[in-house]
Structures are given as C-alpha cells and as structure tokens.
Amino acid sequence: MTLSRKGGLFAALLLLGAAFALPAQAQNEQCGTDRTIDIAEMTWPSAAALAHIHATILEQGFGCKVEIVTGDTVPTSSSMLSRGTPAIAPELWTSTIAEPWQQGIEADKVVQLGDAITDGTVEGWFIPRYVQDANPELTTAEAVIARPDLFPDPEEGGQGRLYSCPPGWACELSTSALFEAYDMQDKWNLFSPGSGGALDASIARAFLRQEPILFYYWGPTAILGKFDAVQLDLGEARPDVYACNTDADCGEPAGKTAYPSSPAVIGAAKWVETEAPAVAEYFGKVGLTNAEISELLVYGDENKADAAETAENFLKTKEDVWTTWVSPEVAEKVRASLS
CATH class of the missing domain: 3.40.190.100 (Glycine betaine-binding periplasmic protein; domain 2)
Incomplete structure (x- = not known):
C-alpha cells in the first residue's frame, strides 16, 4: 500500500469516526454534562414514578447519561450534601431535614430547582x-x-x-x-x-x-x-x-391542630445547576399538583404496575402535560423512544 493510499484510508476512517461521534457529541451538548445524572428512586410510589419519568425524558430527550439509584429522604439528602450524589431527588420532603438542607443551600452544596408537588402535600x-x-x-x-x-x-x-x-x-x-x-x-x-x-x-x-x-x-x-x-x-x-x-416523649396534653402541609421539592446537587443549566431549567418546569400525581398513581394501583410501567403510561397518555416541560425537538425524541 502506498503512502498516499494509506493517507486516504486514514482520512476516510477519521471522517467515518466523526460521523458516528457527532450525534453523541450533540446529545452531550444538549444535556450540558458528560457526568452521569443519578436520580434517586424513593421508597414511596409517587417519588418512584417521578424518578422514572424524568430519567426517560433526560436520557431519551436530552441525551444525558442517566442512572436510577435507590433512595430515601435522609440517606439521599445526606449523600447529596456530602458527596454531590445523587444528582437529583425528584420528590424530596424537606420537613424532616429542614435544618441540614437549609445549611446545604447556604453552603452552595445543594439547590432546590422547583416544587415537585406544586400545591403541597x-x-x-x-x-x-x-x-x-x-x-x-x-x-x-x-x-x-x-x-x-x-x-x-x-x-x-x-x-x-x-x-x-x-x-x-x-x-x-x-x-x-x-x-x-x-x-x-x-x-x-x-x-x-x-x-x-x-x-x-x-x-x-x-x-x-x-x-x-x-x-x-x-x-x-x-x-x-x-x-x-x-x-x-x-x-x-x-x-x-x-x-x-407526634413526639411520644412530649409532656404536654394533646392539642387540636390541622396536619401541616409538608414541602415536597426537587432537590439537586449544586453541580447540576452550574454544569447542566438546561437540565436545571427543565426541572424548574416539572411540578405537578396533588391531583395530577394521584391520578398517575391510579394506573399503577389498578394494573399492579411498577414505577417504570407507571411512568411509561404517564408519558404515553399525558403528553399535554409533559410536553410543556421541553422543546418540541426533545418531545419528539421522547415520543420516538416510546413507540
């Protein structure tokens, strides 16, 4: 093989590699980060379903590398505060972690990207x-x-x-x-x-x-x-x-009070906001009402469906809701992944 033919072959391989690399590169640019966005799947049905809804949209629509990890309020928030992982807690009830969570916000370790439940629990x-x-x-x-x-x-x-x-x-x-x-x-x-x-x-x-x-x-x-x-x-x-x-050791007599509404927020490690602003912006739009979340859970209850199946049903039947969170291009990619 002559030098010129070797050079031509090398150039062709470079062009071929670039052709295959472009879609991935474009996806990473749309996501904003090459880091894996790990999303906490909490132990209760609404938070678990939300984790899978957002994972599908971020992975299929934004081209992010996504991983769903097991979570619960205290361990998830503690890990997010100390290690910056998981990246996202899609339904974090902060009433039980109010002090450390606020300290984490003030120290720029975590952020609240929006309300998971817009009208409160x-x-x-x-x-x-x-x-x-x-x-x-x-x-x-x-x-x-x-x-x-x-x-x-x-x-x-x-x-x-x-x-x-x-x-x-x-x-x-x-x-x-x-x-x-x-x-x-x-x-x-x-x-x-x-x-x-x-x-x-x-x-x-x-x-x-x-x-x-x-x-x-x-x-x-x-x-x-x-x-x-x-x-x-x-x-x-x-x-x-x-x-x-709610304190068994409280010495005061029981009193009359309504049950306070607990805030349920979308919590994130601070790096999400700085490294992936498009993802942070997305989570600022995804809040649902109590009634909307309760409705999506009915499918899982009646069909004995797991969180992933419940999320898929929501994405297929509630396009009028979730397509308002994303651009038409992202929405089309998510639709294509569901067909």
Missing part, C-alpha cells in the same frame, strides 16, 4: 363526598365528631369508628393525639388497620359499597386519585402543637 381526615352530599353540614371535624351514628363501628354498637394511621407510622401518634384532643373516647373507637394495605382495602370497600367511612389519609396517593374523598376542616395548622402531638 395533603394529610388529614376524610369522608366520602356522597356522605357529605347527603349531609352538607359535615365540613369540619367537629361536625362529624358530633355524628358517630353516621359512621357506625361494625364491631361496637352505638360507637362511631375513625380509621387511624398504620401502626408505627408518625401519623399514628398525631391521629391518636387528635382523637384525645377532641374527647372522642366515649362515642368513638380509634381503629388501627394493621397496615397501609389494610387501610386501603377498608377505604376501597366502603367506597365501592357506598358506605360511610371516616378515615385518616394523605396525598398524593392512588386512593385519593381513585375515590372522591372530602378533606375535613381541622382548623389552622399549629406547628408547635403538631410537633408535640
């Missing part, structure tokens, strides 16, 4: 709307407490039943404290469902049979997405009273 006592429609005065906890006859305990004649939070959860303490603060002991039974699944089953059974039920619950969840439940007015939220109500 929901927690409280609920009744079915069909019960309130038949009894329009039942809008407050006091009004319902005065009518134990409308919510009879099937095992205790003459008593009403309040379905409490599952044992061992913090909400078990707060619900028990409110039961005491409202002096419900004489006419009501505080019923422990035994588990989250048992509580869900009791609620579903009552709604499907159009029966009355008074129950503690929270959102966003599939239950509140599936059934038309009305949250009762428990008055104003008093954080100091709530803190005592």
Whole structure:
C-alpha cells in the first residue's frame, strides 16, 4: 500500500469516526454534562414514578447519561450534601431535614430547582363526598365528631369508628393525639388497620359499597386519585402543637391542630445547576399538583404496575402535560423512544 493510499484510508476512517461521534457529541451538548445524572428512586410510589419519568425524558430527550439509584429522604439528602450524589431527588420532603438542607443551600452544596408537588402535600381526615352530599353540614371535624351514628363501628354498637394511621407510622401518634384532643373516647373507637394495605382495602370497600367511612389519609396517593374523598376542616395548622402531638416523649396534653402541609421539592446537587443549566431549567418546569400525581398513581394501583410501567403510561397518555416541560425537538425524541 502506498503512502498516499494509506493517507486516504486514514482520512476516510477519521471522517467515518466523526460521523458516528457527532450525534453523541450533540446529545452531550444538549444535556450540558458528560457526568452521569443519578436520580434517586424513593421508597414511596409517587417519588418512584417521578424518578422514572424524568430519567426517560433526560436520557431519551436530552441525551444525558442517566442512572436510577435507590433512595430515601435522609440517606439521599445526606449523600447529596456530602458527596454531590445523587444528582437529583425528584420528590424530596424537606420537613424532616429542614435544618441540614437549609445549611446545604447556604453552603452552595445543594439547590432546590422547583416544587415537585406544586400545591403541597395533603394529610388529614376524610369522608366520602356522597356522605357529605347527603349531609352538607359535615365540613369540619367537629361536625362529624358530633355524628358517630353516621359512621357506625361494625364491631361496637352505638360507637362511631375513625380509621387511624398504620401502626408505627408518625401519623399514628398525631391521629391518636387528635382523637384525645377532641374527647372522642366515649362515642368513638380509634381503629388501627394493621397496615397501609389494610387501610386501603377498608377505604376501597366502603367506597365501592357506598358506605360511610371516616378515615385518616394523605396525598398524593392512588386512593385519593381513585375515590372522591372530602378533606375535613381541622382548623389552622399549629406547628408547635403538631410537633408535640407526634413526639411520644412530649409532656404536654394533646392539642387540636390541622396536619401541616409538608414541602415536597426537587432537590439537586449544586453541580447540576452550574454544569447542566438546561437540565436545571427543565426541572424548574416539572411540578405537578396533588391531583395530577394521584391520578398517575391510579394506573399503577389498578394494573399492579411498577414505577417504570407507571411512568411509561404517564408519558404515553399525558403528553399535554409533559410536553410543556421541553422543546418540541426533545418531545419528539421522547415520543420516538416510546413507540
């Protein structure tokens, strides 16, 4: 082989390599970073589904290198603060980590890119709307407490039943404290469902049979997405009273208070904002309401779908929502990956 032919072959190989490299290079430029964006998949359904939704859009639409990692509030935030990983926590409830999280923001270790749940989390006592429609005065906890006859305990004649939070959860303490603060002991039974699944089953059974039920619950969840439940007015939220109500060692008597709404934010390591501003901008647009998240969880609940399948269904059926987060070019790439 002559030198000229070798040179020609070498040039052709360079051109061929460049042709294959261009798409990847363009993708990396669109993402803004070559670093892997690891997204925390938290242990509760809404956060897990959101992790997979964002992973698909970032990987398929922005061309980012993405990895989903196991997470939970405290370990995820601690790792993000100390090591800058994971890069993203798509639904981080900061009420339990308020002080270290704020310190991390002030130290430029982490940032909040937006609200994961735009109208805040929901927690409280609920009744079915069909019960309130038949009894329009039942809008407050006091009004319902005065009518134990409308919510009879099937095992205790003459008593009403309040379905409490599952044992061992913090909400078990707060619900028990409110039961005491409202002096419900004489006419009501505080019923422990035994588990989250048992509580869900009791609620579903009552709604499907159009029966009355008074129950503690929270959102966003599939239950509140599936059934038309009305949250009762428990008055104003008093954080100091709530803190005592959820502390088994608090010596103060139980007090009346609404359940405070916990902020649920999109937390990120600071480097995401500086190295991948397009990704940071994307996460500033992706907040969903309680109702929207509860609705997406209904699919997973009814179809026994995992987080990845629930996310895929959202991307296929809610284009009117997620396409507002991205450019038309990014949206088309995500659509193509789903077909």
